[in-house]
Amino acid sequence: xxxxxxxxxxxxxxxxxxxxxxxxxxxxxxxxxxxxxxxxxxxxxxxxxxxxxxxxxxxxxxxxxxxxxxxxxxxxxxxxxxxxxxxxxxxxxxxxxxxxxxxxxxxxxxxxxxxxxxxxxxxxxxxxxxxxxxxxxxxxxxxxxxxxxxxxxxxxxxxxxxxxxxxxxxxxxxxxxxxxxxxxxxxxxxxxxxxxxxxxxxxxxxxxxxxxxxxxxxxxxxxxxxxxxxxxxxxxxxxxxxxxxxxxxxxxxxxxxxxxxxxxxxxxxxxxxxxxxxxxxxxxxxxxxxxxxxxxxxxxxxxxxxxxxxxxxxxxxxxxxxxxxxxxxxxxxxxxxxxxxxxxxxxxxxxxxxxxxxxxxxxxxxxxxxxxxxxxxxxxxxxxxxxxxxxxxxxxxxxxxxxxxxxxxxxxxxxxxxxxxxxxxxxxxxxxxxx
Numbered sequence: 001x002x003x004x005x006x007x008x009x010x011x012x013x014x015x016x017x018x019x020x021x022x023x024x025x026x027x028x029x030x031x032x033x034x035x036x037x038x039x040x041x042x043x044x045x046x047x048x049x050x051x052x053x054x055x056x057x058x059x060x061x062x063x064x065x066x067x068x069x070x071x072x073x074x075x076x077x078x079x080x081x082x083x084x085x086x087x088x089x090x091x092x093x094x095x096x097x098x099x100x101x102x103x104x105x106x107x108x109x110x111x112x113x114x115x116x117x118x119x120x121x122x123x124x125x126x127x128x129x130x131x132x133x134x135x136x137x138x139x140x141x142x143x144x145x146x147x148x149x150x151x152x153x154x155x156x157x158x159x160x161x162x163x164x165x166x167x168x169x170x171x172x173x174x175x176x177x178x179x180x181x182x183x184x185x186x187x188x189x190x191x192x193x194x195x196x197x198x199x200x201x202x203x204x205x206x207x208x209x210x211x212x213x214x215x216x217x218x219x220x221x222x223x224x225x226x227x228x229x230x231x232x233x234x235x236x237x238x239x240x241x242x243x244x245x246x247x248x249x250x251x252x253x254x255x256x257x258x259x260x261x262x263x264x265x266x267x268x269x270x271x272x273x274x275x276x277x278x279x280x281x282x283x284x285x286x287x288x289x290x291x292x293x294x295x296x297x298x299x300x301x302x303x304x305x306x307x308x309x310x311x312x313x314x315x316x317x318x319x320x321x322x323x324x325x326x327x328x329x330x331x332x333x334x335x336x337x338x339x340x341x342x343x344x345x346x347x348x349x350x351x352x353x354x355x356x357x358x359x360x361x362x363x364x365x366x367x368x369x370x371x372x373x374x375x376x377x378x379x380x381x382x383x384x385x386x387x388x389x390x391x392x393x394x395x396x397x398x399x400x401x402x403x404x405x406x407x408x409x410x411x412x413x414x415x416x417x418x419x420x421x422x423x424x425x426x427x428x429x430x431x432x433x434x435x
Contacts, residue, residue, distance in 0.1 A: 002164065004028060004081075004110070006091035007067070010117050010224035011052045013059040015155035017115045018090060026086070026164035027060055029053050031071040031177060034098070039179075044306055045340055047182040050174055052223055057170070065161065066168040071177055075105050083110050092117035092224075095259045096344035119252045120228055121147070123259040126252075133260040137253050137360050144249045153229050153236075188220035192234065199235060203243035207311040209383035214310065215244065218341035221251070254349035257359055265348055266329060268357035271364065272434040275327030275355075282326055284417055286334060288388075291416035293399045294374035295319050297387040304387070306340035311377055317354035318368035323423040325430065328355035356431060364431035367424040375400035388413070 002024040010016055011029075018027075031049075039046060057067040070077045078089075088111040094100065103112055116122045126144050127133060134140035174181050195215045198205075205213035220226045232248060235241045258264055268274065284290055288299040298312035308316070313335075320331040332351040336342050352358030356366075378384055381396035390412040391399060398404040405416050 001087040002026070002085060003113075004086050004089040006030070006089055007053075007056065008091055008224075009094065009222065010092050010227075011049075011056045012225055012227070013056070013063060013158075015227040015230050016224075017092075017117050017156045019158045019161065020156045021090065022159040022161065024162045024164050025065070026068070026166060027065055028068045028070060029056070030074050030077055031069070031172070032102075033071065033073050034102075036177065036179075041178055042180050042182060044182040044184055045342075046177070046179045047174060048184045048186065048219075048340065049223065050179075051184065052225065063158070065163050068166060068168050069170050069172050071172055074102055078106050078109060086110060088113050090115060094118075094344075095123070095255050095262075097262060097265050099344075100262075117224065118228065119255050120144070120232060120248065121252050121256070123256055126256065133256065134253075135359050137250065140253050140256070141246065141249050144252065153233050155227070155230060155233075186219055186225075188217060188225045191216045191220070192226065192231070196234065196238065199238050199244055200240045203240060206243070207377050209309055209311065209378040210380065222341045222343050251343075251346060253360075255343075255345040257349055258345040261359065264352060264358065265344070268355075269352065269359045270361060271357045271431060273357075273431055275321065275330070276325045277327060277330075278324070281324045281417070282330060285320060285324060285326070289414050290319070290324075291405060291414040292319065292370050292420075293381070293384045293388060293391060293405070294370045294378065297384045300387040302335070302338050306338050308335075308339070309383070311373070312383075313350065314354060315368050315370050315373045317351055318362075319370055321351070321355040322367045322427040322431075323370075323418060323420060325423075325427060328352060328357065365428050367427060369420060369424070371400050371402050371420065 001021075003021055003026070005018045005021075005025050005027045007018065007027060007029045010018060013019065036046065053067070053069060057069065060067050089106065090113045091103070093103070093114040093116065103114075106112060121144060126140060126147060128139075128143075134143070195217065198213060199215075201213055202215075205211045217226065217231065221228060221231065228248065232245065235244055261269065285295075285299065288296040288303065290296055294312065295316050298308050298316045301312070302308045317328075317331060320326050321328050328351040332348055335347055335351075336344075339347065349358055353361050356362055356364035374381070374384065379396065381391070381394075381399045384399055385392050391410070394410060398408070402416060402420055406419070408415075
């Protein structure tokens with residue numbers, strides 16, 4: 001058989017099911033203009049992916065294959081090929097609305113074989129006894145763990161493949177696509193080895209902002225630089241790895257929910273309240289000028305680096321949806337514009353969780369107090385001061401005090417735009433009544 005191997009979220013050679021098919025193959029990657037057209041010319045993610053794809057091309061060449069890199073609209077690119085020469089296209093499935101519509105359109109012209117590579121489980125692998133999907137994480141997690149105990153997690157073996165005769169020469173540059181080169185370095189192998197040495201402290205330390213206790217592997221998982229199987233196999237037998245494995249399964253759960261309930265991408269599952277559109281509040285949030293240090297530090301980190309600590313993401317999302325009462329969809333889109341590790345399912349369902357509108361949400365009456373959160377997880381304000389240089393000379397205890405911030409005049413930093421206690425009380429009433 002002759003197959004098109006479409007690399008997307010699996011930019012690696014090791015443990016890649018795309019390389020598990022014998023026969024003649026045509027490996028491709030597409031820089032999708034439907035996605036790129038909405039991005040700024042200095043979007044660091046394009047530079048990052050460009051480097052990952054170039055590395056993939058070299059890795060494929062080292063095993064006797066190659067990679068044809070296209071730039072354009074995927075359906076049109078497929079139409080431009082001699083599709084009658086191929087038996088099928090093989091790719092790992094995506095669950096967001098655009099990806100599914102794109103793949104369905106292409107399947108009208110060529111048989112489309114989906115692979116499950118991005119997650120530990122297939123979308124219909126973890127179901128209740130009656131065959132319906134779980135709606136709550138804890139029972140999903142318990143069922144997933146029971147399946148994992150009997151599940152053979154082994155790397156995919158590379159098959160004997162012959163490269164399809166095509167012109168694989170490549171002159172596509174970032175400039176040609178309308179993007180500027182951004183500095184970016186990401187050595188996931190180094191990060192994986194480092195994480196294996198600190199995973200024992202992961203459960204206790206991961207939320208503290210002055211400690212580098214997280215895996216730092218979200219980008220690697222997002223683009224498939226490492227397979228989820230390899231990562232799980234590397235950590236599952238390490239003492240105290242359960243907390244991290246739980247997070248890997250949580251990642252599966254969110255993708256699972258988006259697969260079974262696609263309307264979650266844009267619509268509430270619970271509650272009628274859809275937020276209040278307020279462009280002035282939104283602009284202050286997006287410009288890191290809310291006057292709430294932990295929130296502004298998180299937004300500043302996102303804008304400057306494309307990263308944000310997970311604990312801070314929860315605090316920021318709670319402030320956005322509960323204190324500011326802004327639509328969670330606006331916040332989700334804002335994160336999507338900057339996060340290096342942006343994953344539609346994880347981002348969308350996390351925002352729905354914070355807003356109390358999702359399938360397995362944080363209860364509407366639980367509102368994160370940003371000052372208590374920063375005091376607990378950034379006691380010495382190391383994280384806050386790292387990203388908000390204008391607060392360098394302010395005593396850390398004051399940065400966790402709403403009373404102080406409301407009364408003090410701090411040079412080049414605004415007063416809080418609202419009183420948290422009052423805002424939280426208002427939010428609870430609104431969500432309770434479903435206004």
